[in-house]
Amino acid sequence: METNNSATIEDVARLAGVSIATVSRVVNGKSPVVPETAQRVLDAVRALNYVPRAAARILASKHTNTLGLIVPEISGEFFAPMLRGIEAAAGEAGFDLLIHTTSYKSLETHRHTLGEHNTDGLLVFIDSMELAELTRLNSIGFPIVFLHQTAPAGLNIPVVTVENKKGAMLAVEHLIEVHHCRRIVYLSGPEGNEDSGWRERGYRLALEKHGIPFDPALVLFGNFLSKQAERTISAVLQASLEFDAIFSGDDLAAVGAMSALREAGLRVPEDVKMIGFDDIPLARHLTPPLTTIHAPTEEVGRMATNLLIRLVRRETVESEILLPTELTIRQSCGCRAL
């Protein structure tokens, strides 16, 4: 609710004895203004506590200085670092950040809530947006950058993500080569999740490379959630599935899996080796500390945001950025504490 009495550019102009155009100039620092007049304006601005109305600015200038972020849900552990990166990059460049989650709303409701009319560009995480809207925005040249997800066919939208396949291979090969595991479970993410898809591919590649036949029974559903992973591992343990290691598609699922294992009286890493993916902040505090594939999540957020800003400025950008992942050895894989 706007309050009645705040100063407008006109008030400032009057007090400074100049035109509103001049005020606009010194406030935006665009065209040159005689230092002396500029100072008078600045004084007036301060005296009146003048702050330009964002809406008026947008209306007149046609750009919002705001970036939109669309996510399906805000899932803490993994998402927080990314958000930090995004917020930081946006802030440093002078952009505001409008956040929108799609999870709890009906499709009808969240149409058009974020788009050309209130943002200069959009950051889209996972498939939180309808293809039709995406296509429309893309066709009018509206800047969009995807996070952890490649663009649908035909759309020219850059992506920033991490080296999923390579990371997964690193993990599985470590399990095979160093710890001599042969029956390695892969704990998958949500159906259709691209990260999980690549990680599974890396997993299979590593097996193949070492002549270990792929067993579909070892691909289990973790849904990138502790709870689901816990449930799943408990169930297969009941059914006496045999395995000597788990490569979890993400750390959260690894956490749940470890709970299930402990519940069943199995020890990590003695009975089952475990490696996760992402390297969430708490990974090193688990018992045992979780060996995992480190993904530069905050950096992904930063990168994507910078990319988007360049897009907003109509600069050309690379269509895909893959940030490096690396194996972070702790103890859950069976390596000794240092």
Place this chain on the structure above:
Amino acid sequence: METNNSATIEDVARLAGVSIATVSRVVNGKSPVVPETAQRVLDAVRALNYVPRAAARILASKHTNTLGLIVPEISGEFFAPMLRGIEAAAGEAGFDLLIHTTSYKSLETHRHTLGEHNTDGLLVFIDSMELAELTRLNSIGFPIVFLHQTAPAGLNIPVVTVENKKGAMLAVEHLIEVHHCRRIVYLSGPEGNEDSGWRERGYRLALEKHGIPFDPALVLFGNFLSKQAERTISAVLQASLEFDAIFSGDDLAAVGAMSALREAGLRVPEDVKMIGFDDIPLARHLTPPLTTIHAPTEEVGRMATNLLIRLVRRETVESEILLPTELTIRQSCGCRAL
């Protein structure tokens, strides 16, 4: 960057053969319009893919339909649930959410980035805002709600937080009464943190109630961070401080403390009992599962947002809401698994 060719209210009016006023009416569903004309307008809207320009709307109507959130940093574990609550409540009421972190910016930069000119109201977490600006906003009747922090003297700003003192007492009394602890460490939060202050008060009250003298040497600095807590506990262990339990001001610090304990060869709960505060999602997955004071963090976010929205609508609201905390017993306190 606004794209050139999108339809305006005038285009719609023309196509529907009505005035722009009528279009505005059916779009906003305010004044009654003959169903037949309304339908014509709706058709035109759809045909032209018309979406009202937010900026124009704001400029004309004087309110932004946007809520601002100011936080010092986005710290994952604890903050994510709160953000979820805020986002959900805001979204359900049709408000957008503008997020702003203050941590990495200079004071100069983050003046006025969020305020009367781009939001209808502000959610402020901890002391992420200057008193002067706060006072100014408050004096012009701008809606603000504090999260986990009471307003500075003289300002009339409602707060939503949790029953810190009661929760702390619950924890410490459990340690004393059930587990017969006598030398209980309190792991404090950041200097001046209000939550930590109340929790310490609860801790001291519980000791007092049971005739245990307060020992200042047992109040240690955890800073609500795993890393700091780990460092602190390691240090006092070196210095052979004696204690039989730790009540940690928050779960994150508890995690760090547990790492330090394990590092030193001490077992939880056999050698040291441990209780945390907040009940972050991962608490139950720690080894041993962390007994902690459950705080309804997501609900705090929801509540605060709803309060703010009522303030925006100029309704009167309670000046303080204390959400209940409760003891969630798991195993780190020495209680057996169920």
Place this chain on the structure above:
DNA sequence: TTGTACGCGTTATCAG
């Protein structure tokens, strides 16, 4: 270097 005047797209007021 500075000022004038118009346009941005809505909402709101007031007649009709």
Place this chain on the structure above:
DNA sequence: CTGATAACGCGTACAA
């Protein structure tokens, strides 16, 4: 119930 039309506050050609 509907249509003109005046704000809303700022940026920016264009003119001086």
